Amino acid sequence: MDRSRRNFCLGAGAATIGAATVGAMPAAAAPSGASLRREGDPAHRWAMVVDARKCVGCQACTVACIMENDVPENSFRTIVSTYEVTEQGKAGSYMLPRLCNHCEDPPCIPVCPTGATFQRRDGIVVVDNTVCVGCAYCVQACPYDARFINHETQTADKCTFCVHRVEAGLLPACVETCVGGARIFGDLNDPDSAVATLVREENPKVLKPEQGTQPRVFYLGLDPRFQGKVDGTPTLWRPSSKTHARKEHA
Template sequence: MDRIRAEINNDRRAFIKKVLNGTIAGSLLLVIPAGASEVAEQLSGMRAEQSIFTKKRFAFIVDVTRCIGCGSCCVADKLEYNVPDGNYRTWVERYIIDDEDNVYVDSPDGGLGGYVEPRKDIPHPVRDTFFVPKLCNMCKKPSCVQVCPVGATFQTEDGFVLIDKERCVGCGYCIQACPYSVRFLNPETKTADKCTWCYHRVRKGLLPACVNVCPVGARKFGDLDDHESEVYKILHLPHVVSVLKPGMGNKPALHYVGLRREVV
């Protein structure tokens, strides 16, 4: 009797799952043609993906040695999401290291207006300067998901850490838990908000907005299962590749090329 009941339950679960998958996939199909179809696919094969989770392994790579700090990415990000003033889903930091090995970091308005003024408060000759773009690290073991008390922050099977605006109660635990400080409380929705690697664009075959606008190719996005992709080649060739705060154990999927030791 118990065995039969278990089987029925199992069947029921599978059935519900199938129906739900069907409806969600169906609604995806309805949505895809609008807006995106007239533009060539930037991420090949994404428009053919019909399941709720793609089978791809996405990676985001920031090349610190290329970034010129123009702030195109910040502008695109703000306009794509209408981010309220004073909050940043992505931002660009300027690092200056002087001859005495002092490190100066600034990011006026998150780099949104670009870097137009040199820093004048540095007493010693400057040894090294560079820009570091920051965004969500899309950790494989996200601490923000772990602490959310209402299941509003979650990780999809294809690696995106997303926020459910309907569920979020704005308690701010995730904002404190994120080792990379990428989360903020959106003053308009009163919910947690952060970079999504442009999930909505990626699923429609477009690159994240910041990757799309970067004039020097400092931001790269692609599928690690595609061995011809730029991200695969960078991660599998002898480049100086590292992640931020590896000691936190969050296993970020965001990698940096040419990251200096001073960057936190």
């Protein structure tokens, strides 16, 4: 059992096994720009460390996320953006895994007019699509280009850290399938977890620190040239109709 899985399983024992979907909140009860945390266990603060040095750009994480969360065609909740770079006259590539940063101070929440986007007490930022009206304010507010309007549901969509798996004591699908062990998930509130140890000892970086959002996705080995490059990133691979055809026949 790898370190991420071992530490997560130890830390998730107190997590409550829950449903795969976020419980609905009546629209009438959702104040404009609601920021009050609800749901989730406040004893935990879930986070992810991405080791960019280990990412090989295989996109297993992207495909696993599509399969697990029924992500519609031409959209993604997580992806590895691949950059073409040239160093000392030699061409190469740089891999930047991307997903919702589940910020401590998420800018997507105060702009939501219905309270559909909210932060759980365990820090996971989610969307209640029974309340979302698809206005896309949150999509525009996210500095990490990590949200989209689901063209099938016409509501905002994004990474949830696979909250339904986390509540069942499992790792997010992208972590479970990462062949290089580049994604490590766990509880920041557990000082002995792999995530807490790496954040404490390895001085990881975050994307766009100047935004002041306090992301809870941290990066090891992040090239400073790419620390702020998440808008309109060029990729050599994107989800295709073939990917979704495999999902439908799985």
